[in-house]
Amino acid sequence: MQYVAPIGVGLLYALLMSLIREPHRRRFNAVMVAGAGAAYLSGGGLGGWEFAFTAVITYVAYRGLDSWTFIGVAWLLHTGWDIVHHIKGNPIIPFAHTSSLGCAICDPVIALWCFAGGRTPKELVAWVRGARGRKGAVAGETGRVAEADAGLSGA
Template structure:
């Protein structure tokens, strides 16, 4: 159970922490982080030159994410797919932690969903929820 729950909690903690940053800094930081995540496997991921191709793709997506939450979300979903491939290959993100790619593949879509919803702060989300709630 913890194997599935911990990555979700990590994703939610990331969202909460990022909520403390004002816009546009919040979007810019997330674009840089998703670009860095694209290079996470580069030194030993097991897909050879494919690792460089993936890093190039995520760098372009991260650059586009500097102005668009949608591209940041796309970057996290691409990273999710890359995590799944690495987990199935037995080449985890952290070699000493067999399920690290598995956990990352659960955490990343949590962050992606938040990005697709506009990367709003928790205060903005609460405000929207309060307005949408029936009286």
């Protein structure tokens, strides 16, 4: 359950964030990941590196105000920081020893949603269906081109 629950939290986060209309959804998520980047400042145990990480993630989150890709990158940076803290032994929630591990499992789920453009569930389904349709269309066109090339060779 320790590994499954964080995935559910990431999915729930994406679902709830989908309720916010664009462009506010992207901007709100940029602010959220910037806040997450500062989560360890009050006791992460890595000294000045905590400030350096917060500065980096703040910059990436700022770029995320206009780009879902940067928000996804920021969540992946936070994942790495969670792993460092889990190994170091300074969890994000002091009384929950595996909280940083849970965060490290949750954050990539959110990052994947961001890399998919932070779409609503309905938009995600349409996007996946469209990608499948485009893949079939490209394969069909390639087949027609190969047939045309074969016809020219034989003539």
